[in-house]
Amino acid sequence: MATSARRCPEAVSETVSRTMSRIRGRDTGPEMAVRRGLWARGVRGYRVNVKGLPGRPDVVFRKRRVAVFIHGCFWHRCPHCKRRSPKAHADYWGPKLDRNVERDREALVKLEADGWTAVVVWECEVKRSLDDVLDRIMGAVARPPEG
Numbered sequence: 156m157a158t159s160a161r162r163c164p165e166a167v168s169e170t171v172s173r174t175m176s177r178i179r180g181r182d183t184g185p186e187m188a189v190r191r192g193l194w195a196r197g198v199r200g201y202r203v204n205v206k207g208l209p210g211r212p213d214v215v216f217r218k219r220r221v222a223v224f225i226h227g228c229f230w231h232r233c234p235h236c237k238r239r240s241p242k243a244h245a246d247y248w249g250p251k252l253d254r255n256v257e258r259d260r261e262a263l264v265k266l267e268a269d270g271w272t273a274v275v276v277w278e279c280e281v282k283r284s285l286d287d288v289l290d291r292i293m294g295a296v297a298r299p300p301e302g
């Protein structure tokens with residue numbers, strides 16, 4: 156009786172935490188596609204969702220100092236597909252997305268100042284050609300780090 160009473164909240168919180176991680180945008184479609192693609196090509200030795208690096212890169216090759224960001228086109232204002240913020244609630248979305256873009260830019264500046272190579276991958280690129288995206292990442296990883 157006591158044990159089952161204790162187990163129940165854990166089960167609930169496990170479900171909640173899984174839902175929360177989906178809400179936070181981790182393990183999203185494009186990111187998983189890239190990770191699966193890297194794995195399929197035999198690429199190993201990367202870490203995912205690394206904290207403590209500017210911008211929290213999605214995939215990190217620490218030894219090679221390569222940080223990969225997989226950006227949703229809407230949230231990060233993709234320059235390729237130029238999706239506009241929705242007209243409705245533009246007052247809300249405009250500044251919010253501007254802040255995202257600004258944060259992304261700052262993260263890249265910081266990483267590069269620390270000798271990292273940052274690779275920015277857009278959701279639409281993953282959809283168009285995962286192979287091109289993987290080539291680009293592997294190209295960055297293959298280059299020896301500077302300095």
Ligand SMILES: [Zn+2]
Nearest residue numbers: 228233236279
């Ligand atoms: Zn795009």
